[in-house]
Amino acid sequence: MLLADDEAMIRSGIRAILARQPGMDVVAEAADGPAAVELARLHRPDVVLLDIQMPRLDGLAAATRMYRDRPGTAVIMLTTFGEDDFITRALHEGASGFLLKADDPRELLNGVRAVAAGGAYLSPKVAARVIGVLRAGRPPHEPPSRHVVEKLTKREHDVLALLGAGLSNAEIGAELFLVEGTVKAHVSAILSKLGVRNRVEAAIAAHEAGVVERP
Structure with missing residues (x-):
């Protein structure tokens, strides 16, 4: 380090x-x-x-x-x-x-x-x-993240919550009993549906939507 x-x-x-x-x-x-x-x-x-x-x-x-x-x-x-x-x-x-x-x-x-x-x-x-x-820079008509998150499936929602808590794909897989390749596929789908570019932006969306389940 x-x-x-x-x-x-x-x-x-x-x-x-x-x-x-x-x-x-x-x-x-x-x-x-x-x-x-x-x-x-x-x-x-x-x-x-x-x-x-x-x-x-x-x-x-x-x-x-x-x-x-x-x-x-x-x-x-x-x-x-x-x-x-x-x-x-x-x-x-x-x-x-x-x-x-x-x-x-x-x-x-x-x-x-x-x-x-x-x-x-x-x-x-x-x-x-x-x-x-x-939020300060968001146009008034733009929906908040909690509405965007509603586009996700139940499994994608679970993955996003753990991603927002800082877990890696391997750790998410262990939590949800999924193989890492499946988690990667879910993360890719989440990024696409949320319209974000990377995990940090997805984590911000998770926090904003109030779906983060772990400290």
Whole structure:
């Protein structure tokens, strides 16, 4: 895992939380955007914890370069309150997760586990803020997500609820007693029916519709 934040105390705190968890090893740390990009290229971490606002190159630009070098990079954006524009931009850039720096440490661990397993993760506070931003910019005639979700079959609804909770396809399959290939097919159908591009946008729809069943 790569940890990138310009505040040494934040890095230290996150590193201490992760150090107590088996398999969550911080292989490198960066204090600015260019260093984060170079260290990601060098170490090829499975997960990058990336501050949205950093010196010399912000987290969004750094993430874009990481995706270019390694399209499968799973990036969790670390944000603070008041960064709504950054959050929505990061969503469109393909971030795998969003966490507030003020979140409970359990959210950090949940997020890392989710994206490392191929899922997407939104801490509840971030989900609420993203939903608020999206609603503010939505045309009055556009139906809310709960109506769009009604297009789904019962099984797709169940899959969406678990996807919104941050579970990977394998974990969803275990929960619903489905093979992973079947879950992938359901996820593809969900993305199409909801008109979203990726798992994070589907997770936002799940939170907005109130179908997320697990913390």
